[in-house]
Amino acid sequence: xxSEHRTEPSDRHSSGERRSANAPARPxxxxxxxxxxxxxxxxxxxxxxxxxxxxxxxxxxxxxxxxDELHSSCAIRETLVLETSAAAVRDELRALQERLAAVDVxxxxxxxxxxxxxRGKDFQVESCAYNDADFRIPDERGFQPxxxxxxxxxxxxxxLESSLNVDGLVENLNATAKGDKTDLPCPDAGKIVASTxxxxxxxxxTYCWSLNSFASDMASCRxxxxxxxxxxxxCFQKRAAQSFxxxxxxxxx
Numbered sequence: 001x002x003s004e005h006r007t008e009p010s011d012r013h014s015s016g017e018r019r020s021a022n023a024p025a026r027p028x029x030x031x032x033x034x035x036x037x038x039x040x041x042x043x044x045x046x047x048x049x050x051x052x053x054x055x056x057x058x059x060x061x062x063x064x065x066x067x068d069e070l071h072s073s074c075a076i077r078e079t080l081v082l083e084t085s086a087a088a089v090r091d092e093l094r095a096l097q098e099r100l101a102a103v104d105v106x107x108x109x110x111x112x113x114x115x116x117x118x119r120g121k122d123f124q125v126e127s128c129a130y131n132d133a134d135f136r137i138p139d140e141r142g143f144q145p146x147x148x149x150x151x152x153x154x155x156x157x158x159x160l161e162s163s164l165n166v167d168g169l170v171e172n173l174n175a176t177a178k179g180d181k182t183d184l185p186c187p188d189a190g191k192i193v194a195s196t197x198x199x200x201x202x203x204x205x206t207y208c209w210s211l212n213s214f215a216s217d218m219a220s221c222r223x224x225x226x227x228x229x230x231x232x233x234x235c236f237q238k239r240a241a242q243s244f245x246x247x248x249x250x251x252x253x
Contacts, residue, residue: 032109033103033107038080039084084139085141111214123229125173125194135200135202150209
């Protein structure tokens with residue numbers, strides 16, 4: 001009786017080992033790559049903060065302690081500075097679409113657009129764009145549409161929403177910023193808020209085009225997000241914007 005009692009758990013253990021050995025291997029996590037875009041100068045912004053961020057984000061990440069953690073799951077695939085014009089945006093994003101068609105099927109890509117809100121004080125995570133080009137001033141090629149569609153197959157004013165959980169992302173970013181005293185050293189750096197108003201200028205034009213062209217193709221695992229930053233009135237805001245951009249990558253990965 002005693003011998004049988006000792007053998008029974010041993011048999012169960014052996015059976016458990018066999019099931020574990022025969023179980024399929026856990027798949028590796030999917031790779032996440034970012035394409036980060038900013039805008040060049042335009043009439044009211046000779047030095048566009050979004051251009052500075054797009055150009056400097058990779059070197060900024062090199063200085064951060066979380067670099068290894070970040071790059072273990074995601075990486076910046078490329079950065080682009082777009083001319084602030086509708087025609088240039090269409091041309092550049094069509095070319096990007098062709099390049100991304102060659103990306104490995106096991107890799108997810110997030111297109112992270114950065115733009116400046118010259119009248120803003122906060123960092124705005126845009127949850128949607130509108131099929132309405134209504135430029136208050138001409139773009140850099142002199143184009144100034146008034147209530148024209150951006151995506152021909154959709155009605156004027158149609159709302160295109162990001163498939164990402166913007167409210168959850170903002171919550172995570174604020175939690176990260178609250179605990180990161182070195183990157184957000186003063187209250188003047190600005191808050192992080194969810195927004196449903198990307199304007200109707202080239203920023204909205206870009207986001208609308210991207211949401212329709214990239215995020216609508218769910219099979220290719222493309223995501224789009226637009227972040228509006230305030231003007232850099234002091235060094236704290238620039239550091240906050242750099243931190244915000246890098247923390248966005250961590251929150252999305």
